[in-house]
Each structure stands twice: as C-alpha cells, then as structure tokens.
Amino acid sequence: MSTAPKTLYDKIWDAHVVHEAEDGTCLLYIDRHLVHEVTSPQAFEGLRLSGRKVRAPDKTIAVPDHNVPTDPSRLEGIRDEQSRIQVEALRRNARDFGIELYDVDDIRQGIVHIIGPEQGWTQPGMTIVCGDSHTATHGAFGALAHGIGTSEVEHVLATQTLIQKKSKNMLVRVEGELPPGVTAKDITLTIIGRTGTAGGTGYVIEYAGSAIRALSMEGRMTVCNMAIEGGARAGLIAPDDKTFAYVRGRPHAPKGAAWEMALDYWKTLTSDDGARYDKVIEIDAAEIAPVVTWGTSPEDVLPITGLVPDPDDFRGGKVEAARRSLDYMGLTPGQKLSEIEIDTVFIGSCTNGRIEDLREVARVMEGRRVKDGLRAMIVPGSGLVRAQAEEEGIAQKLQEAGFEWRLAGCSMCLGMNPDQLAPGERCASTSNRNFEGRQGYKGRTHLMSPAMAAAAAVTGRLTDVRDL
Amino acid sequence: MEKFDKLTGVAAPMPLVNIDTDMIIPKQFLKTIKRSGLGANLFDEMRFDRDGNENPDFVLNRPAYRQAEILIAGDNFGCGSSREHAPWAIKDFGIRCVIAPSFADIFYNNCFKNGILPVALPQEQVDLLMRDAEKGANARMTVDLEAQEITTSDGQVVTFEIDPFRKHCLMNGLDDIGLTLEKGAAIDGYEAELAGRRPWM
Numbered sequence: 001m002s003t004a005p006k007t008l009y010d011k012i013w014d015a016h017v018v019h020e021a022e023d024g025t026c027l028l029y030i031d032r033h034l035v036h037e038v039t040s041p042q043a044f045e046g047l048r049l050s051g052r053k054v055r056a057p058d059k060t061i062a063v064p065d066h067n068v069p070t071d072p073s074r075l076e077g078i079r080d081e082q083s084r085i086q087v088e089a090l091r092r093n094a095r096d097f098g099i100e101l102y103d104v105d106d107i108r109q110g111i112v113h114i115i116g117p118e119q120g121w122t123q124p125g126m127t128i129v130c131g132d133s134h135t136a137t138h139g140a141f142g143a144l145a146h147g148i149g150t151s152e153v154e155h156v157l158a159t160q161t162l163i164q165k166k167s168k169n170m171l172v173r174v175e176g177e178l179p180p181g182v183t184a185k186d187i188t189l190t191i192i193g194r195t196g197t198a199g200g201t202g203y204v205i206e207y208a209g210s211a212i213r214a215l216s217m218e219g220r221m222t223v224c225n226m227a228i229e230g231g232a233r234a235g236l237i238a239p240d241d242k243t244f245a246y247v248r249g250r251p252h253a254p255k256g257a258a259w260e261m262a263l264d265y266w267k268t269l270t271s272d273d274g275a276r277y278d279k280v281i282e283i284d285a286a287e288i289a290p291v292v293t294w295g296t297s298p299e300d301v302l303p304i305t306g307l308v309p310d311p312d313d314f315r316g317g318k319v320e321a322a323r324r325s326l327d328y329m330g331l332t333p334g335q336k337l338s339e340i341e342i343d344t345v346f347i348g349s350c351t352n353g354r355i356e357d358l359r360e361v362a363r364v365m366e367g368r369r370v371k372d373g374l375r376a377m378i379v380p381g382s383g384l385v386r387a388q389a390e391e392e393g394i395a396q397k398l399q400e401a402g403f404e405w406r407l408a409g410c411s412m413c414l415g416m417n418p419d420q421l422a423p424g425e426r427c428a429s430t431s432n433r434n435f436e437g438r439q440g441y442k443g444r445t446h447l448m449s450p451a452m453a454a455a456a457a458v459t460g461r462l463t464d465v466r467d468l
Numbered sequence: 469m470e471k472f473d474k475l476t477g478v479a480a481p482m483p484l485v486n487i488d489t490d491m492i493i494p495k496q497f498l499k500t501i502k503r504s505g506l507g508a509n510l511f512d513e514m515r516f517d518r519d520g521n522e523n524p525d526f527v528l529n530r531p532a533y534r535q536a537e538i539l540i541a542g543d544n545f546g547c548g549s550s551r552e553h554a555p556w557a558i559k560d561f562g563i564r565c566v567i568a569p570s571f572a573d574i575f576y577n578n579c580f581k582n583g584i585l586p587v588a589l590p591q592e593q594v595d596l597l598m599r600d601a602e603k604g605a606n607a608r609m610t611v612d613l614e615a616q617e618i619t620t621s622d623g624q625v626v627t628f629e630i631d632p633f634r635k636h637c638l639m640n641g642l643d644d645i646g647l648t649l650e651k652g653a654a655i656d657g658y659e660a661e662l663a664g665r666r667p668w669m
Binding site for chain 1: 484490491499500502547549551555571573577581632651654655659662667668
C-alpha cells in the first residue's frame, strides 16, 4: 500500500475497489443505491428477462418523485396515465425485489436526494449511486456519489458494483466570508459561471476552504448538488462535526458501538496534507455576489447588478449558443438583469428544497407579500421538511404572504408532473437547470438562490435581495 | 448489445455547443417504461412545432439528413441529466455514432451500454468533419472502430482515441453484467471483508 498523501477521493475510491484490471478499469463496490420511477423500470425489466435478482435489497431504497403531482389529489391516484403507470411499476418492482419504498402517501416520501440524507441512508465514506445526475448532492457528507444511466442501474441492482475508471481530482477552494445576502447557491453558480458547464468534465471536485466549512449541511448539499452542472460527476466535502451531528440519530444511521466505530473511521476521511490534485481553483468568498442566470445553460451566470450580455462578446460556438439563448429567453443585450419581469416563482427541488431554504425564504418575506398576479409556489423537498416547516410556523407565514404550499416532489424543476410553465412564461427558480423546455414547453427559467427568488416574488422582477 | 465495428453513412451537422439531454429527448417522453420507440421524439422540440408539424430547417428534417447515421455536434454534447433515454432515442432514430469536441460524462458512458460510439476529437478535426457533413447526402463518411479512423467523403483520414476496454466491449457487443458476474467470488470476498471492517455500511 502506498503511503503517499491521499485526497479524500483517493481514500474513498481505494476503500471500494473489488477488482482492478491491468488497464486500470475497476470494479467498484456500491454501498447505497437510490431508485426512482423514471430511470428504473427498464432496469428491473432487464433483471426479469435474465432471471436475475437484486443482490443487496437492504442497500437499496426506492421513492417516486419526478412524476408525482404536488397537490392533494395525488392521494386518490395520479391522473396522468403514463405517470401513474411509472409510479405503479416502481411500487411493483420494489415489492417483487424486496426493496424499501417510500410511497406517495408516506410522510417520508420526497425527492430522492433529500430523503437519502434525511433518513440517514447517506453517510460519510460511502459510494452512493442513483439513476439521476443530481446524486452528486450526497457528496456533501464526504460520500462518493454520482448519477448513472439505466443500464448501470441494472448493473448495480444485479451486482452491487459498477465498472469504473478513476476520474481526475479537482480542488475548488473557497476562502473567506460570504457577504450578506450571498448563499451556497451563489457559490455553486459562481463556480459554474467561472469554469463552464464542461469545466469539470472528467473530474471529481472536492470543495474546501473556510467558506465551505462555514456552510450548514443543507448549504453544502446545495453546492455539491450542482457539481454535475459544472460537468463533474461528483462533488465532495470532507465530513466534520457538522456532518456527524446531522447524521446522528437518523433512522438508518449507525447506533451504539457501531456509531463509535463509524465515527472513528469517518474522522479519517479528509485529504492528507500535501495530497496532489490535478487542478486547483481558488475563489475569494468576499467577491461572490448574489447571482442569476440569463441564458439556457447553467454557466450563463451573472451578478444581479449586471446586464444581459451581447452574444458577440463570446468566442467560438458560444456566440451562436448565446444568440439562441437570448432569442429563447426573450432578452435583449444590454438590458438590466434587475429589470426582467417574471410570472412565476418556484422554490423547491433537490438543490433548494430543504428546511434551511424555506427558513431563508421566510426571513426575506418577513413583513412582505408576494406581488399581486404572480404565481409563487413552495414545494418542500420531502414530507418531513414540509411537516417541520409547518411545526416552525413557516408554512403558515408563507401562505399568508401569498405562496402556494405544495406536497413534496420534483415539481417544476423538470415539469414531468402537472407543475409546469406555459409557453413564454418566465420563472425565478431555485432549481438547477435552465435548459430550453426544462420547466415546460418554451418556459423561461432564471436560476437563483431561495433568498433571491423570494426577493423576485416581492417585486415581480429579478431583484437584488440586498436592496429590499 | 448490438456490436459496433464499422459504419459508412450520412453524417448530420449540428454545430451547436452544450446540446443537453432535455434537447435530445424532452422530459415528457421519459414516462415510458420501455427502451424502444424514442427515436420518433429525438430532438422533439427542435424537430417539431407544438402541433407536431416538422420544422423544415432542422437538420434531421432536411432531405439530405433524414437517414443520418452519424451526428456531428459542438462541445459538451449530452450535458444535463443521466437519462439513458437520450442514447436510446439517438439509437432508435438510427444514429450509431456521435462526434463532438467533448461529451458530458454520464452521456458518454451511457452510449457504450447501447452500441453507440461517441468520438471526442479536437475542435479543428470536428470542424473538418462538420464541413464534410455539410455537403449533404452524397458525402458519406466511414467510421472504423477497429482502426480508430474516420474517413471523410473525399478520403481525408482522422484518427481517434478510445479506451481499449470499451472498444473491446463495443466491438464484441459484450454485456457488462455478464462480465461482472464472472467476478462474483471477488464481490463475495469484498462483502465478507466489509462486514468485518465497516459493519455499519
């Protein structure tokens, strides 16, 4: 065994290699597999056709999230036939293969990346996969977590392993103190704005530095969640006392002697001094501003104080892409971002549907109201987040301020359920992708933090939360 | 899995960067529980208007490219979600090879599970192939996986790199799960060791 200093990624990788071929192709053991209804039916069908079983049903959980409506009618059955069939297929597959299911009527149901951590399934040092690119979220716990395709879902179900080659390792260090009004979402969007959506391709990113350490677990999840938008497969943050405190006592967290044993191991999960990274990016937290996206790629990020850019200011293929984006978004170069009027506010998603996000919205909305005529919806990331917000009195306040208070699900983040934008509608959204059609056919998405989305709800236009 | 060894066909030029998985196959088509039939909706929102009429300007609707088997695109092709519906739709349409300066990681991976060859090349070489593709239906190019070569309609040859293990699997149409199950003893051994060392996992 080499004694060279190791990064956190090296350590987790090394602890999971089942077999390594001469060319470096590894068989990697998978500790947890999260399954949702959209990317799994064909995988289970594959198992049935080949007469294979799920190797480790006790390391696998299933939850419907993408398709589920977020209004109470869902408890009487999902009206959309295809959505209903997909959710029923998940139910049947979970039952037939012995997998724990958090069903639509279960208070623990929610977005897969919210409930994994919430139930204590997500723990430091684990390898975690899901047929969903935002699996990167779980990296906030110092777990190596990434999205996989359906063929790989089937592979993990059948073998509890994945065939992988090790990625390169990037360190993104964010040092200093965030200015007021700037949050985890602004950090992660700013990084993507800086590196581009392909900047992380081929890398696993470790986020470090005092600004990252200062974030809550919820904030760290927001940062890692969007590692994929930066092109990286996975984001990682070394676990610390905040991580351990978050995991402790959750239903699937280790207990008693196992807890002590786990804790001893988790404390070793930091990058060694002198460990080598293939690339290092340094960011000064003090220079991060509240940001919004203006285009149809998550790299189209600018401070809210900025102007809509001119496509000719870009180079290469981005010139045409920016022109196409502005046409799609209905924006003109030189227009002030803070003068862009919106129709809808969406607060939720695996990026920003946790309790801290809702508290932040409540803080901004204190003494304020949603502007008349706007549609503003809050979709808690899980039934338990929803219940907690109700217990804290946040839910009532936000409803009084003019927000719709919905049931948990992916909702308008991707419009696979009834929550969608109409053509031409413009949304201030706390989700993760502003792609064409993502939130609904011809819908226009501006990504931002929950605080910024709340500010937009108050004024009806993209707004600097610091100016309220 | 269907093998890929050599292909000669029409290449469709799509010189746009950041072609994302929502463009390749919009979310409303992910509700299927099957792998087949998605080709009809490949690039749906670019290919058709809301009433289902073809957009005559879109490359795959132009007579020269309706039978395209190769797609040439801009940087960061396939970015976005992990949906394997994207390569399923591409394959179902009849495209077996995508060439771009770079690919998003999960999409790239998914291609190999479905008998699609993704080829990453430097921008200048993609530009050269793009110009060849723009000549239309008579300009058929050849992609030879074994030789790792692409030959344009006028005989120019571009070589490409590919991971040897992935090449082997693609050329022989190998099923990953079958290969891994042959290592069942190693997985058993790992699990036994894990139970001792990190039992809470």
